Amino acid sequence: MSELVLGISAFYHDSAAALVRDGVPVAAAQEERFTRKRHDPSFPAQAVRYCLDELGVSLGDVAAVAYYEDPRLKFRRVLATLVGTAPTGFTSFRETLPRWLRADGKLRAVQVVRRELESAELGTVPEIVVRRHHESHAASAFFPSPYRSAAVLCVDGVGEWATTTLWHGRDTALRPLAEIRFPHSLGLLYSAFTYFCGFKVDSGEYKLMGLAPYGRPRYADLIRERLIDVKPDGSFHMDMRYFEYLRGQVMTGRAFEKLFGGPRRTPEGPLTEREFDLAASVQDVTEEVMLGLARTARERTGESTLCLAGGVALNCVANGKIVDSGLFDEVWVQPAAGDAGGALGAALAVAMDRGAARGHVGSGRDAMSGALLGPAFGDAQIADYLRSRRIPYHRLDPERLVDDVAAALADGKIVGWFQDRMEFGPRALGARSILGDPRDPAMQSAMNLKIKFRESFRPFAPAVLAAEAKDYFDLRQESPYMLLVAQVAAAQQVPVTETGATGIDLLRVRRSTIPAVTHVDGSARVQTVTPDSNPAYHKLLTAFRARTGCPVLVNTSFNVRGEPIVRSPHDAYTCFMRTNIDMLAIGNFLLHKSEQPAWSEESDWRAEIPLD
Amino acid sequence: MAPLLLFTYLLVATPLGWASRLVHDPLTRRRRRRATTYWTASSEGRGT
Numbered sequence: 036m037s038e039l040v041l042g043i044s045a046f047y048h049d050s051a052a053a054l055v056r057d058g059v060p061v062a063a064a065q066e067e068r069f070t071r072k073r074h075d076p077s078f079p080a081q082a083v084r085y086c087l088d089e090l091g092v093s094l095g096d097v098a099a100v101a102y103y104e105d106p107r108l109k110f111r112r113v114l115a116t117l118v119g120t121a122p123t124g125f126t127s128f129r130e131t132l133p134r135w136l137r138a139d140g141k142l143r144a145v146q147v148v149r150r151e152l153e154s155a156e157l158g159t160v161p162e163i164v165v166r167r168h169h170e171s172h173a174a175s176a177f178f179p180s181p182y183r184s185a186a187v188l189c190v191d192g193v194g195e196w197a198t199t200t201l202w203h204g205r206d207t208a209l210r211p212l213a214e215i216r217f218p219h220s221l222g223l224l225y226s227a228f229t230y231f232c233g234f235k236v237d238s239g240e241y242k243l244m245g246l247a248p249y250g251r252p253r254y255a256d257l258i259r260e261r262l263i264d265v266k267p268d269g270s271f272h273m274d275m276r277y278f279e280y281l282r283g284q285v286m287t288g289r290a291f292e293k294l295f296g297g298p299r300r301t302p303e304g305p306l307t308e309r310e311f312d313l314a315a316s317v318q319d320v321t322e323e324v325m326l327g328l329a330r331t332a333r334e335r336t337g338e339s340t341l342c343l344a345g346g347v348a349l350n351c352v353a354n355g356k357i358v359d360s361g362l363f364d365e366v367w368v369q370p371a372a373g374d375a376g377g378a379l380g381a382a383l384a385v386a387m388d389r390g391a392a393r394g395h396v397g398s399g400r401d402a403m404s405g406a407l408l409g410p411a412f413g414d415a416q417i418a419d420y421l422r423s424r425r426i427p428y429h430r431l432d433p434e435r436l437v438d439d440v441a442a443a444l445a446d447g448k449i450v451g452w453f454q455d456r457m458e459f460g461p462r463a464l465g466a467r468s469i470l471g472d473p474r475d476p477a478m479q480s481a482m483n484l485k486i487k488f489r490e491s492f493r494p495f496a497p498a499v500l501a502a503e504a505k506d507y508f509d510l511r512q513e514s515p516y517m518l519l520v521a522q523v524a525a526a527q528q529v530p531v532t533e534t535g536a537t538g539i540d541l542l543r544v545r546r547s548t549i550p551a552v553t554h555v556d557g558s559a560r561v562q563t564v565t566p567d568s569n570p571a572y573h574k575l576l577t578a579f580r581a582r583t584g585c586p587v588l589v590n591t592s593f594n595v596r597g598e599p600i601v602r603s604p605h606d607a608y609t610c611f612m613r614t615n616i617d618m619l620a621i622g623n624f625l626l627h628k629s630e631q632p633a634w635s636e637e638s639d640w641r642a643e644i645p646l647d
Numbered sequence: 648m649a650p651l652l653l654f655t656y657l658l659v660a661t662p663l664g665w666a667s668r669l670v671h672d673p674l675t676r677r678r679r680r681r682a683t684t685y686w687t688a689s690s691e692g693r694g695t
């Protein structure tokens with residue numbers, strides 16, 4: 036008899052649910068994909084319902100529900116912060132305390148989870164077990180990894196108290212070794228710079244990382260001298276006089292402005308050399324810390340493999356540096372490294388406690404099923420939708436569909452690619468992706484303007500046939516979840532002609548045979564694709580390779596700016612029609628933009644989607 | 648609500664904060680210059 040554990044993360048950022056069967060992740064999704072509210076923090080009612088439906092079970096069939104953090108311990112940290120900053124933090128006190136103490140407040144998160152589950156009428160609610168925030172991250176990093184034993188490092192903003200934790204994972208056990216506690220937090224340091232550079236905290240960190248290659252790390256020494264004291268073992272202590280997050284609702288204030296010569300950039304304002312250099316500097320310090328932490332992880336555990344999770348593990352540039360350092364033979368990063376992945380980790384931790392096994396160990400594969408743990412739509416469902424809306428389509432056999440799409444891509448077309456189960460985690464990995472030809476120097480700009488309706492300073496990410504990855508990228512290992520940055524291989528680099536371009540115009544300079552995915556420093560955020568991780572995507576890459584000789588495609592998430600990634604055929608068709616995507620491949624159905632009826636909407640949809 | 652909160656803040660949180668900082672700052676804001684590491688023993692795994 037198999038045993039199910041349901042994991043839930045909620046009420047902070049990016050709520051999610053995950054279902055684990057006998058220690059194996061079988062379904063997981065973020066609530067935002069259902070509610071269409073980006074990073075939706077509300078109770079993940081629809082994600083829970085989906086997970087149960089995926090297996091055709093009710094809550095009564097679930098042995099336990101695991102909640103991803105300890106609300107009482109977290110509250111103690113909040114109280115210690117409020118008391119510890121008195122009398123200078125009344126605003127924070129006034130806003131925070133009621134949020135925690137009211138009847139449905141954060142302190143009663145577990146009771147709220149119980150109530151929500153009961154009112155959803157999904158069956159008898161089993162016991163709800165609480166796991167610590169970092170234990171959830173650590174479990175999500177280690178248990179699904181392919182390793183029998185490994186060092187485990189979790190780095191994020193903050194959960195309860197811990198902001199950085201080191202673990203030793205062996206078989207079905209995780210032993211905690213050491214930690215660094217709030218307010219000293221690498222994640223919050225990065226968020227402070229994200230905020231200061233005018234991006235949104237908790238989502239703009241990725242942009243700051245993308246900005247870094249334009250700058251010089253000329254503030255890095257200042258950061259090390261004044262903001263963060265880093266020891267050779269990677270541990271760190273921050274000078275809280277420069278940060279506002281203890282006292283208020285913002286990250287930085289006067290002292291920070293004084294240190295960096297002026298106020299923060301206004302959101303959506305012009306990007307200047309200062310932001311480039313600030314980004315490069317905090318990235319430089321982050322990499323130094325991450326390398327130090329990795330070194331300690333190696334020394335303290337003696338392991339030759341490393342597992343990573345926590346929001347900072349989404350910093351794929353720093354991850355790439357750890358891989359390049361050769362400290363470990365191999366590194367595995369949980370694809371849902373942020374707090375959504377906490378739902379999965381909590382469920383895994385509880386499952387292992389209840390005696391589950393890690394059956395996949397020894398197979399050489401991880402237990403994440405390519406992160407394709409979300410809902411799929413069968414051809415019958417897709418056909419029903421298309422017919423009910425009188426949408427013109429061509430139904431093709433799978434080989435023909437792949438061939439037609441590859442031909443269109445080779446012809447410079449932009450294709451919406453909707454296949455199989457949706458990805459769990461923040462990245463689109465070839466199940467809900469928009470694809471293009473990476474060889475075309477104009478593709479980066481075209482895709483941005485036609486789909487995302489913005490110029491971007493970031494290149495897109497390449498998906499590459501795993502077997503040919505080394506011909507294109509200096510990559511020491513596989514990168515199935517687009518969480519490692521590597522340099523484009525020398526053989527693919529081209530001599531750069533002097534164009535006089537500066538700032539973000541540098542992205543238009545052709546540096547390689549795959550310019551659409553090459554950053555200004557010659558790096559790329561690689562996803563390696565194998566036949567078993569995503570068969571349909573692998574076939575498409577193979578067909579594109581056969582036609583063009585190039586085993587790489589441009590991959591960007593299937594959404595418009597500020598909107599969650601599409602989940603359903605309806606979401607996909609809407610995004611297809613709102614943008615200038617040329618073709619939509621959805622299951623075995625191919626839709627051409629030129630054959631579609633005119634698209635009209637009553638309201639201005641662009642006004643309804645918040646800025647990202 | 649607001650006057651009660653202000654009252655609590657000034658008459659409870661503030662003196663408590665001052666007093667506790669004299670003994671031990673849970674937020675470890677003071678930098679230990681001679682420390683060789685900022686790693687601490689893990690508190691994970693202990694119940695609340």
Ligand SMILES: [Fe+2]
Nearest residue numbers: 191345346374
């Ligand atoms: Fe976290």
